[in-house]
Every structure is written in structure tokens, then in C-alpha cells.
Amino acid sequence: MFRNYLTIAFRGLVKNKLHTAINVSGLALGIACVFLIAMYVAYERGYDRYYDHYENLYRITWENENPQTRTPHPMAQAVVRDFPEVESAVSLSPLWGAGLTKRTFSVRNLEKNIKFDETSLLAVDTTFFDVFRFPVVRGDAKRALMHVNGLLISESFAKKYFGDEDPIGKQLAVNADTVLLEVMAVFKDVPEQSHFHFDLLISYLREKSFNPESNYYKWGDFGHFNYLRLKPGTSPKVLEGKLLSWVRQYINISDEQYQKARASNFGFRLQPLTDIHLKSHLRWELETNGNIEYVHIMVAAGLLTLVIACINFMNLMVAKSAERTKEIGIRKTVGALRSQLSFQFIGESLFIALISVIVAILLVMISLPFYNSLTGHSFRVDYLKAVPMLVGLGAMVGIISGLYPSLFLSSAQPNAILKGNFRHTSKGSSVQKALIVFQFTVSIVLISGATIIFNQLDYIQRKNLGFDKEEMVVIPLKDRSVGNRMETLKTTLMNIEGVTSVSASSNLPGGQFDQRPVSLNGSPGHEIDCSEAFVDYDFLKTMNIGLAEGRFFRRENLSDTMRSFVINETAALQLNAQLQLPSVVGQEINWLIDQSGNLLKGRIVGIMKDFHFQSFHRPVQPLLFILSAAAYNHLVIKLNTTGFENRIAAIKQVYTQFDDAYDFEFAFLDERLDQQYKSEQRTGVVFGLFAFIAIVIACIGLFGMTLIAFYRRTKEIGIRKVLGASVPRLITLLLGDFTKLILLAMLIAIPVAWWMMDRWLYNFAYHIELKWFTFALSGLVAVAIAILTISFQAIKAAVANPVESLRDE
Known part of the structure; x- marks a missing residue:
């Protein structure tokens, strides 16, 4: 019996090659996509889980x-x-x-x-x-x-x-x-x-x-x-609650400071080790962490892509099964039991689903190298674990897809079927239409999301950062003693053709900055956390950072060395919030060197214009520059990159005269800055890829549904042509129902996509403004693709000879 069912199923697949190809390709794409995304998600969520009893490991952090x-x-x-x-x-x-x-x-x-x-x-x-x-x-x-x-x-x-x-x-x-x-x-x-x-x-x-x-x-x-x-x-929470009062025996915290910290919910926290990679973005992380929101985005994209593929599969199986009513009637007439018919339908659906799983595994094997390069990881598939899971997923989809036609069609009376009185219910048709709307709603949301991500990344690339990032060569100063000979090194480098400016600093935009409390004299109790960088005399000129007020460090001003400060506009605004002075230039500030209360006093000699020294995820923070040759970590060279190889070779030759103990290295500042958004760039590309696959799967399903729908209306089209309907009129008629469904999907998708991407943009202190036409354009692209998908079948049905469809009437 089973062999007979298998033979019938195989013959049916061969007979309906196009329908089989549509079903298998759509489901295989969906399964492959969700498997690739599952690998990414499992990888990101698997950080720091290799330690013995990792659930008992915590990091102490400071919350203020x-x-x-x-x-x-x-x-x-x-x-x-x-x-x-x-x-x-x-x-x-x-x-x-x-x-x-x-x-x-x-x-x-x-x-x-x-x-x-x-x-x-x-x-x-x-x-x-x-x-x-x-x-x-x-x-x-x-x-x-x-x-x-x-x-x-x-x-x-x-x-x-x-x-x-x-x-x-x-x-x-x-x-x-x-x-x-x-x-x-x-x-x-x-x-x-x-x-x-x-x-x-x-x-x-x-x-x-x-x-x-x-x-x-x-x-x-x-x-x-x-x-x-x-x-x-x-209990980590119980221990955490004891730490602030306990630490007072070691750190001098006044009663006022303690009560203020308690009221503000400040203090020490115990952070689970497994939360650090995806959920921690505190100051001074040891390495750049991932982002749990991007993992959630990928999970949503994967699941929705699979749902679209499964809906396609179910829709097409149900729609195709409705064409087999006469076969069912004859089988029931000759004695087939309802259970046998149900088993046959479920078996056929399961057979196609398992073929889809095989194709999905092949797709994963083929696409894995490309996917690894896209995500920056080195994923490997454990097929001994993966194949059973994929087979289980395919079996579940196959069984669910075969349940409806098996229960619905096998319950029909044979006399009603053979007399042509059995019809597909309007309820079933409504469900199919709703599923088509859902598919394209998801597809349009994914397309809109990918578009917004790429627009935001483009905005980051084009936005004026407040300094020059192009043609800036950065050389790490590995030997700290080079700082003591910096002026000689700079003078020698300036003799190289193409070198227009040279400077040195402890920190560069896009990197990590130390922070210390800074206060203005005469403003007791009003401190701000200020990022700091040690720079030389030519830093503003080399980086092309504007000066808003006062002056920058000068060689002729000996007091500038560690006794003068240049701050940015944000620092000036926050420092002056209490006193409201006409200007803070010339005012003395206290710079807290360590937590023991040691202060360095100096005067503000200038205010530079705000520039983005951190990523766009955060607003511009207070920044303070100090002149100190002993603290340089980077050499920055403004270089005309024409004839770059020769010029960098000349720079290397000069630099190694000052430092021959370490290897010479260099990088471009703009490339360093791009590393801040590597996670967003990868997410955007992967998200865009799966958005494309989702619309492809939806269109594959739509193509299959139009094949079946137009086949059912063959006689109607023939009668309309006999009665004088024109080809354009018939094409419009055939396209109308599906176009309405896709337009409805567009209306639903736009507000959903707007809400989702508005939340995503909150991750950036500086971001694009959402425009309605961006979402409308994404929707129209989906509509256009869908119409192109079904137009061929509509034209083919409209121009068909009515004699062929009405010859048996």
C-alpha cells in the first residue's frame, strides 16, 4: 500500500513539473534561510558559555x-x-x-x-x-x-x-x-x-x-x-544590593554621596558573563560587543521568511488539491476509505516537503562560503545534528500542509463530486487571500527595513564629522620615546612630497577615550565627565577642526604644557551651566587626575567646535585637549595619495630611523571610522539579502497561485471572449484581484515598517528623518515585482483561443 502511494505521489510530481518546482524551490529557500540565520543567532548567543558553570560567572560594573x-x-x-x-x-x-x-x-x-x-x-x-x-x-x-x-x-x-x-x-x-x-x-x-x-x-x-x-x-x-x-x-541580586554599603569601609563615601547614589539607583552591579557580548555597551569594554537588537532583527527576518515559504507551500498544496476532486470521487466510488485518502494527501505533501529539505541542504552547502564572508564568521555545519532538525522541520510543514486537503476533500460525498456540485468553500478562499496579504506585508516590511538601514549608513558616510577623514594616514607610535623627538620627526616627514601636515595624539576619533571629572573654579559641586586626549600643536590644523573661541596651543606659550586646556563647545556649555559666564575662555578648571582627589589646575585657552570623536550612536560628549609629548599613541599625516606607494615607502624610511625596534604599520582614518559601524553594515547587507529572498519566495508562491486561479477561470475567460471582451480588458480583470491584495498588503506594511525602523533609529543620536515616500517606494517596488510575476500568465490566459476552453461545453 505504501509503495502504491509513493508511486502515485512520484507520478504526480513528474506530471505537474512546474507546480512541483514552484513548491520545492519556495520551501527550500525558506528552510535554507532560516537555517543560515539560526547558525548566526546560535553563534551570537553562544558567547562565554564554554567555562565550567558559566552561569555563576559575573563581572562587577559601576552604575552612575x-x-x-x-x-x-x-x-x-x-x-x-x-x-x-x-x-x-x-x-x-x-x-x-x-x-x-x-x-x-x-x-x-x-x-x-x-x-x-x-x-x-x-x-x-x-x-x-x-x-x-x-x-x-x-x-x-x-x-x-x-x-x-x-x-x-x-x-x-x-x-x-x-x-x-x-x-x-x-x-x-x-x-x-x-x-x-x-x-x-x-x-x-x-x-x-x-x-x-x-x-x-x-x-x-x-x-x-x-x-x-x-x-x-x-x-x-x-x-x-x-x-x-x-x-x-x-542570588546575584542579593549580593549586588550589599556592595555599595560594604565598599564604604574601603572608599571614603560621605553620607550625602551615599544617599544620593541610593536615591539615583547608582552603585555596583553584577553583570552575568553571558550577557556581556550582546547586552553590554558600557564605557571601556575590553572589545567591541555585538547587539541583541540586531540578533532579534535577524531572528524576525528568518522566521518571517520561513513563514512566507510555509504559507506558500500550504496555499499551493490546498489550491492544487482542489483540482483533484474527480479523482477523489472515483477513488471513493471504487471503495477507497477516508483514512486512505487522508494518508495519501499527507504522504504526498510530506514527500514534497522532504525533497525541499534535500534541496535546502544543498543550498546551504553552496551558499555557506558566501555567507561566511558576508557575516565575517567561519560557520561550519554539523550535518549529523542539522539534518535531523531540518527533516523534522520539513516533516512538520508537510504534515500540516496535507492536513487541510486530506480532511476537507476526503469528507466529500462521491456523488456530489462526480456531479460537479462540490465546490471549494469561500472560507477557504478567504484564508488563501489573507495568507497572500500576509506574505507581501512581511516582504514589504523587510524591503523597507533594508532600505532604511542602507539610507542611515549612507547618511553616516556623507555627514560632516567636523574634521577631515579623507587622505589621513595613521601610524601607531609603538615606541613611546618617539614622542620626545616628535618635532624632529614631523619636520623630516614634511619634506616628503605629498605630506601637507603632520600631528600626534594619544587618541583619534572612533577610538576609546579616557574620561575624568572636570569642574570650573567658582562652581562647587558642579562636575562633568570629560573625555580627554593628549595632542600636539598641529592637531587642529592637521585634522581641520574649527576653533570657536580663543586660541589653540602655541609653541611660544611655555605655560601651555600641561597647564592649559582646549575644550569643545559641549564641554564649555556644560561647565558654564551654573555660573552662566559670558565666556569660559581664561577661566581656571580643576581636572581630577585620580579617584583619590588629586587635581591638576589649568586655564581654558580655547574652545574648539564640536566634532564627532565617537560614533553616531551617541551625541557629542564633552572633550578636553591637553598638550603632552609623553602620551602620544598615534602619528597622523595628511597625505596627497597620488603616487601613494612611493610616498608611503618614503614615510616608512623616515619613521624607521626613529623607531627600528617595532614593525612599521599604517592605516587610513576613514577605514578606522568605518569599523564603528561594521555591525550595522553586516546587518544591513544580510537583512537586505533576506528581504530579497522573501520577495522572491512570495512571488514564487504568487506565480503558482495565479497558475491555478487562471486555470480555474479558463471557461469564464473563454465565454467573456466569445461575448466580445477585449484582451486588455481580460488582462485587467485577471490582474485585478491579486493587485488589490498586494495593495492592501502595502497599506498594512507601511505603518508597521515605520514603527519598527523608528525604534531602530533610536540607537543613533544622529540619524535620518523617516519619509513616507521611502516606505511607499518600497511598497511600490513589491507591487511592481508582483504584477510582473503574474502578468505573463494573465496575458497568456487572455490571448488563449476560447475554442480550446469551450469545446466540451
Whole structure:
């Protein structure tokens, strides 16, 4: 019996090749899309889940008007000491340079003369492996972290410097061969799905030994990253509620400050480790995190694409089954049971769905390399797990799609069928129309969303940032001593053809900035958090930043060095909010150097115009410039890029005369700035791709529905032609019903898309204004594609010879 059903199903597929192709292609595309998106979502949600009992790991953060990730170094061990519910804790930090820029270290294997520049180094407490239980493949990690000259390296790092040799006990020279460290342990590489990465670990014991009394390691400095491992069953919220009052024994917090913090819900927070990648966007994140909203967008796009494909499949199966009424009548007349007919319909639907799954798997295999390049990941498919899930999905769709025709048609009386008195219900027709409207509503929403994303990214590219970003070459200053010879270096570089200006700074737009409280003398209690950057005399000129008032730093003004400040317009406005002075130029300000209350006083000599030194996700923040040659991290060169290769070679030749210990590197400022929006760019491209696929699937389904609908109206069209209806009139008639449905979908989609994209644009402090015609245009594009899809069949039906359709009447 089963073999007979299978044979009938196969013959039906071969007989109706076009219908089969439409059904299989639409569902296969939908399944492939949702599978690819599911891989992306699973990857993004899988960060930091490889640790033993990861659900007990938390990061301590500080919540105030400007929340941050960094907290005091002694806090980790104090929490373990004072709270029995904390199993272990660790404090860690990259070795920052000025302006919170990661330092670059020259690392050399002296025996093999293998040298590379490295930045992925962390200083950690001796308890690091108690919290983060990375597998150690060689050596003794505990011993290494107790040793001031101990070094722990990753497997890939060991391979790079030592090949297949055992690195334990061997030495690496650091910082232009001035420091020798002994490799004492090798750990497994940090997985890609981690919110921070490193290849080298050294102990805080080493760093503290250079300056044991440094404020950097005291309670007053919020400059470290602290992580906890809680004992199972501990409530993080209960512990979190105790931290602010507990910390008063270590940090001088007045009763007034404490009550104010409580009233404002400020204080320390315990952030689940698994929330960091997608849900944390605080100051000074160790690495750029993802965005949970973009994951939700991708989930919605994937599910809606699959829903469209499933609706197509069901619609076409139901519509096609209505043409088989006479077959059913004959089968019932010769004794076929209702259960047998139901099984046949479900089996045929299931058969087509499983073929779609096979095609979907092939599509995934073919498209995976392209998808990886699009998302920037290296996804691999575990087919042993994926195939059963996809087969289950296909089986579910197939069974549901076959249920309606099996129950509806198999219940009909054979005499009613054979006499032609059995008709498809108007209710069923209404459901099909509603599903078509839903399909195109979703498609138009996706097209509108992709259009708005691309428009916003284009706006970011074109908007005036307040400085020049084109033809700006950035060279990282890895050797800090170059800053002491900066004027000589700049003068030499200016002699190179094409170099029009040279400057140096600790920070650049698009990067991370340190922040400190700043207050105006005479304005007690009124502090603002101000981002800071150390710059040279030519920074404003090189970057082409405007000066609103006063002056910039001058070589002839000796007091400008660390005693004069230039601030931006936003800082001037906020500092002057209380006193309302005619101008803050010439006023003295207090610059808080550390949390212990140490102040540096100086005068404001100028106010520069606001410029976007951070991404468009945030409004322009207060910014303060200080003149200091000891803190430069970047060399910025305004370069005419004609004959670029020769000019960059000349720059390299000059620069290496000042720094031959590190590798020469350069980048373009505009490319660095684009990295801020990498997540949006990828989301826009992927979203646009799936919007295109959604409209393709919808049109495939619409094409199939028009085939069936026009087939049912063959006799009606023939009669109308005999009675004198013109071809244009018939085409308009045939297109009318479907066009109305798509226009209705457009009317529904526009407000939905408007609401969704308005919410998305809230992520940007500066964004495009939503225009109604953008959504209308997206809708009209969908309408035009749909009309083109069905026009061919409408014209074919309208010009057909009526004799062919009426010969049996």
C-alpha cells in the first residue's frame, strides 16, 4: 500500500513539473534561510558559555550617569574575603598606554630570532584560573602567576614562536629585548566566542613590583576589570544590593554621596558573563560587543521568511488539491476509505516537503562560503545534528500542509463530486487571500527595513564629522620615546612630497577615550565627565577642526604644557551651566587626575567646535585637549595619495630611523571610522539579502497561485471572449484581484515598517528623518515585482483561443 502511494505521489510530481518546482524551490529557500540565520543567532548567543558553570560567572560594573566596566583593583580579593558566597574572584587589565590605548610589545625569541609585535597581553591576579578555567596543556599556571618573571602563552602563540618545540622553561625578550620572561605554562587558545581575547598572561605581582605604592592598584582608581565566580545557589541580586554599603569601609563615601547614589539607583552591579557580548555597551569594554537588537532583527527576518515559504507551500498544496476532486470521487466510488485518502494527501505533501529539505541542504552547502564572508564568521555545519532538525522541520510543514486537503476533500460525498456540485468553500478562499496579504506585508516590511538601514549608513558616510577623514594616514607610535623627538620627526616627514601636515595624539576619533571629572573654579559641586586626549600643536590644523573661541596651543606659550586646556563647545556649555559666564575662555578648571582627589589646575585657552570623536550612536560628549609629548599613541599625516606607494615607502624610511625596534604599520582614518559601524553594515547587507529572498519566495508562491486561479477561470475567460471582451480588458480583470491584495498588503506594511525602523533609529543620536515616500517606494517596488510575476500568465490566459476552453461545453 505504501509503495502504491509513493508511486502515485512520484507520478504526480513528474506530471505537474512546474507546480512541483514552484513548491520545492519556495520551501527550500525558506528552510535554507532560516537555517543560515539560526547558525548566526546560535553563534551570537553562544558567547562565554564554554567555562565550567558559566552561569555563576559575573563581572562587577559601576552604575552612575555614565556606567562603566572598570572598578578598583583590590575589590576582587576583598569581595572573596568578606562574602562567603563568592567562591573566587580575579582582577585583570590590559597594559594601557595613555588615553586607554592598548600598548604594543615587541616580543622576540632570541634563539631563533623570531620577532612580532603583540597587543593581546593581560595582567591578571594569581586567581585567574580559579575564575576562568581555561585548559592548561603544558606547565603549571598557578606557579607561573606566582612568579614575577613568569609568562603564560596560548597554543597558537607557542606555535608561532617555538614551532613544535616544548616552550616550557624557555625565554622571550620583550620591549626591544630589555626584559626577559620565562614561559611557564601554555593554555588552550581563547575561543572566538569570547568577549575578550589574549595570547599572553603576566602576573600583577610583576607590575606591582615596579611601583608598589601606585594609586593604580588602590581603591581610589577605577581602572581594572573584576570578575567573580559565585557559589551555586547564590542570588546575584542579593549580593549586588550589599556592595555599595560594604565598599564604604574601603572608599571614603560621605553620607550625602551615599544617599544620593541610593536615591539615583547608582552603585555596583553584577553583570552575568553571558550577557556581556550582546547586552553590554558600557564605557571601556575590553572589545567591541555585538547587539541583541540586531540578533532579534535577524531572528524576525528568518522566521518571517520561513513563514512566507510555509504559507506558500500550504496555499499551493490546498489550491492544487482542489483540482483533484474527480479523482477523489472515483477513488471513493471504487471503495477507497477516508483514512486512505487522508494518508495519501499527507504522504504526498510530506514527500514534497522532504525533497525541499534535500534541496535546502544543498543550498546551504553552496551558499555557506558566501555567507561566511558576508557575516565575517567561519560557520561550519554539523550535518549529523542539522539534518535531523531540518527533516523534522520539513516533516512538520508537510504534515500540516496535507492536513487541510486530506480532511476537507476526503469528507466529500462521491456523488456530489462526480456531479460537479462540490465546490471549494469561500472560507477557504478567504484564508488563501489573507495568507497572500500576509506574505507581501512581511516582504514589504523587510524591503523597507533594508532600505532604511542602507539610507542611515549612507547618511553616516556623507555627514560632516567636523574634521577631515579623507587622505589621513595613521601610524601607531609603538615606541613611546618617539614622542620626545616628535618635532624632529614631523619636520623630516614634511619634506616628503605629498605630506601637507603632520600631528600626534594619544587618541583619534572612533577610538576609546579616557574620561575624568572636570569642574570650573567658582562652581562647587558642579562636575562633568570629560573625555580627554593628549595632542600636539598641529592637531587642529592637521585634522581641520574649527576653533570657536580663543586660541589653540602655541609653541611660544611655555605655560601651555600641561597647564592649559582646549575644550569643545559641549564641554564649555556644560561647565558654564551654573555660573552662566559670558565666556569660559581664561577661566581656571580643576581636572581630577585620580579617584583619590588629586587635581591638576589649568586655564581654558580655547574652545574648539564640536566634532564627532565617537560614533553616531551617541551625541557629542564633552572633550578636553591637553598638550603632552609623553602620551602620544598615534602619528597622523595628511597625505596627497597620488603616487601613494612611493610616498608611503618614503614615510616608512623616515619613521624607521626613529623607531627600528617595532614593525612599521599604517592605516587610513576613514577605514578606522568605518569599523564603528561594521555591525550595522553586516546587518544591513544580510537583512537586505533576506528581504530579497522573501520577495522572491512570495512571488514564487504568487506565480503558482495565479497558475491555478487562471486555470480555474479558463471557461469564464473563454465565454467573456466569445461575448466580445477585449484582451486588455481580460488582462485587467485577471490582474485585478491579486493587485488589490498586494495593495492592501502595502497599506498594512507601511505603518508597521515605520514603527519598527523608528525604534531602530533610536540607537543613533544622529540619524535620518523617516519619509513616507521611502516606505511607499518600497511598497511600490513589491507591487511592481508582483504584477510582473503574474502578468505573463494573465496575458497568456487572455490571448488563449476560447475554442480550446469551450469545446466540451
